[in-house]
Amino acid sequence: MTLRKKSILFIGLITAASMLVCYILLYAILYSRFSELESQEMQAKMEHVFYLLEDEMERIEKLMLNYSAWDDTIAFIERAPSTASILDDPYILSNYPNATFAENMLTAIAMLDQEGNVLYGRSYHPESDMQMDLERIIIDEWLSHHKQILQFTGPEDSYKGITQSPAGPLMTVSLPIVDSEINGPIHGTLIAGRIMTPEMQEQLSKRARLDVQISKLNDSFQIPESSMTVTQQLRGDLRHYPVWVENRDSHLALVQSVYPDMYGQPAYLVTIHAERDIISRGVNTIIQISAVIFIIIALLFAGLLMFNDRFIHRRIQRLATDIDSISSKQDFSLRVQSSGQDEFSKLELAFNDMLFSLEEAYHELQEQVRHDTLTRLPNRASFFERMESLLEDARSAGTPLAVLFIDLDNFKWVNDTWGHETGDTLLMEVGSRIIKQLAPGDVVSRLGGDEFTVLLTGLDSRESAYRKAKIIHDALASDYHFRGLQLRITASIGVSLFPEDGTSPEALVQYADMAMHQAKQTDKQQAMTFSEDRKARIDRQLLLERDLLTGIVNKQFELHFQPILAAESLKVIRLESLLRWKHPLLGYIPPVEFIPLAESSQAIVEIGYWVLFQACKAAKHLHNEGHTVQVAVNVSVIQLEQDHFAEDVIQILHKTGLPPEQLELEMTESAVMSFGRAPEAVQKLTEYGVAIALDDFGTGYSSLSYLRKLPIQSIKIDKAFVTELTEGTSDKTICAAITQLGHHLGLRVVAEGVENAEQVAILRMLGCDELQGYYFSKPLSWPDLLAYLSTRKAEG
Numbered sequence: 001m002t003l004r005k006k007s008i009l010f011i012g013l014i015t016a017a018s019m020l021v022c023y024i025l026l027y028a029i030l031y032s033r034f035s036e037l038e039s040q041e042m043q044a045k046m047e048h049v050f051y052l053l054e055d056e057m058e059r060i061e062k063l064m065l066n067y068s069a070w071d072d073t074i075a076f077i078e079r080a081p082s083t084a085s086i087l088d089d090p091y092i093l094s095n096y097p098n099a100t101f102a103e104n105m106l107t108a109i110a111m112l113d114q115e116g117n118v119l120y121g122r123s124y125h126p127e128s129d130m131q132m133d134l135e136r137i138i139i140d141e142w143l144s145h146h147k148q149i150l151q152f153t154g155p156e157d158s159y160k161g162i163t164q165s166p167a168g169p170l171m172t173v174s175l176p177i178v179d180s181e182i183n184g185p186i187h188g189t190l191i192a193g194r195i196m197t198p199e200m201q202e203q204l205s206k207r208a209r210l211d212v213q214i215s216k217l218n219d220s221f222q223i224p225e226s227s228m229t230v231t232q233q234l235r236g237d238l239r240h241y242p243v244w245v246e247n248r249d250s251h252l253a254l255v256q257s258v259y260p261d262m263y264g265q266p267a268y269l270v271t272i273h274a275e276r277d278i279i280s281r282g283v284n285t286i287i288q289i290s291a292v293i294f295i296i297i298a299l300l301f302a303g304l305l306m307f308n309d310r311f312i313h314r315r316i317q318r319l320a321t322d323i324d325s326i327s328s329k330q331d332f333s334l335r336v337q338s339s340g341q342d343e344f345s346k347l348e349l350a351f352n353d354m355l356f357s358l359e360e361a362y363h364e365l366q367e368q369v370r371h372d373t374l375t376r377l378p379n380r381a382s383f384f385e386r387m388e389s390l391l392e393d394a395r396s397a398g399t400p401l402a403v404l405f406i407d408l409d410n411f412k413w414v415n416d417t418w419g420h421e422t423g424d425t426l427l428m429e430v431g432s433r434i435i436k437q438l439a440p441g442d443v444v445s446r447l448g449g450d451e452f453t454v455l456l457t458g459l460d461s462r463e464s465a466y467r468k469a470k471i472i473h474d475a476l477a478s479d480y481h482f483r484g485l486q487l488r489i490t491a492s493i494g495v496s497l498f499p500e501d502g503t504s505p506e507a508l509v510q511y512a513d514m515a516m517h518q519a520k521q522t523d524k525q526q527a528m529t530f531s532e533d534r535k536a537r538i539d540r541q542l543l544l545e546r547d548l549l550t551g552i553v554n555k556q557f558e559l560h561f562q563p564i565l566a567a568e569s570l571k572v573i574r575l576e577s578l579l580r581w582k583h584p585l586l587g588y589i590p591p592v593e594f595i596p597l598a599e600s601s602q603a604i605v606e607i608g609y610w611v612l613f614q615a616c617k618a619a620k621h622l623h624n625e626g627h628t629v630q631v632a633v634n635v636s637v638i639q640l641e642q643d644h645f646a647e648d649v650i651q652i653l654h655k656t657g658l659p660p661e662q663l664e665l666e667m668t669e670s671a672v673m674s675f676g677r678a679p680e681a682v683q684k685l686t687e688y689g690v691a692i693a694l695d696d697f698g699t700g701y702s703s704l705s706y707l708r709k710l711p712i713q714s715i716k717i718d719k720a721f722v723t724e725l726t727e728g729t730s731d732k733t734i735c736a737a738i739t740q741l742g743h744h745l746g747l748r749v750v751a752e753g754v755e756n757a758e759q760v761a762i763l764r765m766l767g768c769d770e771l772q773g774y775y776f777s778k779p780l781s782w783p784d785l786l787a788y789l790s791t792r793k794a795e796g
Helices: 003-068 071-082 090-095 098-103 136-143 198-208 277-327 343-369 380-397 411-418 420-436 462-477 505-522 532-548 591-600 603-624 645-656 678-688 730-744 757-766 782-795
Strands: 108-113 118-125 130-133 159-165 168-177 188-195 211-216 228-234 237-247 252-260 266-275 401-408 443-448 451-456 480-482 485-487 491-498 527-529 557-566 572-583 587-589 630-634 663-667 691-697 714-717 748-752 770-772
Touching: 003 159, 003 168, 003 188, 003 198, 003 228, 003 237, 003 252, 003 266, 003 277, 071 090, 071 108, 071 118, 071 168, 098 118, 098 130, 108 136, 118 136, 136 159, 136 168, 159 188, 159 252, 159 266, 168 211, 198 211, 380 401, 380 443, 380 451, 380 505, 401 420, 401 462, 401 505, 411 420, 411 485, 420 443, 420 451, 420 462, 420 480, 451 462, 462 491, 491 505, 532 591, 557 603, 557 782, 572 591, 572 603, 572 770, 572 782, 587 591, 591 603, 603 630, 603 645, 603 663, 630 691, 645 663, 645 678, 678 691, 714 730, 730 748, 730 757, 757 770
Parallel strands: 491 527, 572 630, 630 663, 663 691, 691 714, 714 748, 748 770
Antiparallel strands: 108 118, 108 188, 118 130, 159 168, 168 188, 211 266, 228 237, 237 252, 252 266, 401 451, 401 491, 443 451, 480 485, 557 572, 557 770, 572 587
């Protein structure tokens, strides 16, 4: 079979399968959608019927409001008990004749006093145009729910719904009897009802444009479950009643739901006979769309055959002829066995030849990719690949390996002084000297720039690796002679050992790199192994950086609070919240250690939000307990630079209920005076009422020109000036100058780090406003803080 016939057969099968799949998918998708639309329509129709029922009862309510909110009705209620014949009362004769019942299609009207006694109750029979005493069963039905329909929350309150009567469902409205201005007090109750006669149901069907039937639910009727519901509001309470559909045939559906009685209990079955117009139109639409799609697919099939024959088969035949002609002039060997007698057999032969050539080119290119183009040494990828293999062998044999990380000292000076061409020549010479010092099995590579790595094998100890590094170091330190120049350049070498310092290529190179930097910082022109102390510090830092992100979730953070006292009265007026981290493995971590890590990893944003929320929550709790103190929270410049920092702080205040003036944010001068979003955020929070304090004053920029412009309320003298504060010291002069400066600018001055009575006396004498330090209290945990404040409060 030729390729052309195969193509026609394949395309024909694909086309037929496409038509079948399109029809199945189209029918499945559209039919389900039309079914969904039909269900929504049926639900909407039932909701419309419920609305019409509510509308009928609202009409009755509006009609009877003319009688219930009327001074004459009140007068009747007040004189009814003493009236000999209620039916002869002028109020009854003039307002409740047969015409009132007939014109408004009312079946029953009753008036009751406040105690629920029936003062007037009549039912109307339209067939005889006569009134009769209201049936006792209807009165009992109403009075059995005395508390529900006779008790009102106010003069504008009402009840409406359907109750049961011997003649059928009775649409009932209950209104309080009040004066004409609809003001209290309530003097009684007016109840009116309208029987749901077949004529009324027919009228309801006309309004709904549906065949609607309403019947009493049997006690044995089981309400089916359904995903569709109708919402009914009863006395402000939304209740949902199921709607279910029974498809009688492809054209007619039976839609049913339950309607509650006046007391909210399902009592009546509402039935709608609805045409299934949507599903009928949907099936027709599916058929029409399918026909159009089939025609389009058939046209595409014909066009595809023409395109395939003209633009593919003929071109393949020409391409195969050309490739065969080119291949016959070269000595290529076949790679795959070709079979068949169609056009693709020739194409396969040509492809095999080209693949063979491409494979040779690929191997050559791969060799170039694995080596540095300048020194021809293995590059980074090749080094790590070879290192992984040698590490696996070392693990199996239990032999040590060493990694040397070599960095040339002052290589930039060579490039800048003698040019990059000289620098390139130097790098090639360095690579050559390193190779000469290596034993068989060792691996050297150029990572990039002036950095080289060496993997040493056949070692017996750390000292042998260090000796080898010294040999390479001395070889590189010898004079270089080229281009008429004599250069002397040294190298710093870091050493890491497998398995002591690491077990992966990345770890060993990383530790060797760190040791090299340690060598540069300690004393250039030497080789240095990676120290255990430095490794322990780095491992600890990596552990802390990792666990910072889960500290909040694992509840490892806690807030301590250090009191700040008024200098004169020594009364606690503020609490500085201080974050503490209890690590599950390392115990309490000093803030000076983990705060910089949090800032460098951006974790300070999430941690800072948690601190703000907890501090405000704690301050609000203290206020509720009678401790009116302000809370101070430290924020970093990274938090201030966030897009919505001010909005987040305001949101926290709203959530916790803490007044903004009871929150003080402490920040450094550099944070307030940054050129990013921080100044705008600080200004917005100040306008909202949050206090701003300048922390560690005297150790930052201390720019007086900026200080007078900053939106701050207080400055805190850094504890470096307070710790050694005594009479006659320069620290006293500095504290005095800061205090006077702050007061002249209208700022509160707070001294932190107070540790003895002499410092308290000096600071009070200098006029410092507030004091903070271990002399008064260390930072306290939450239980200790509550006990501390209670003790202070008891002492007065």
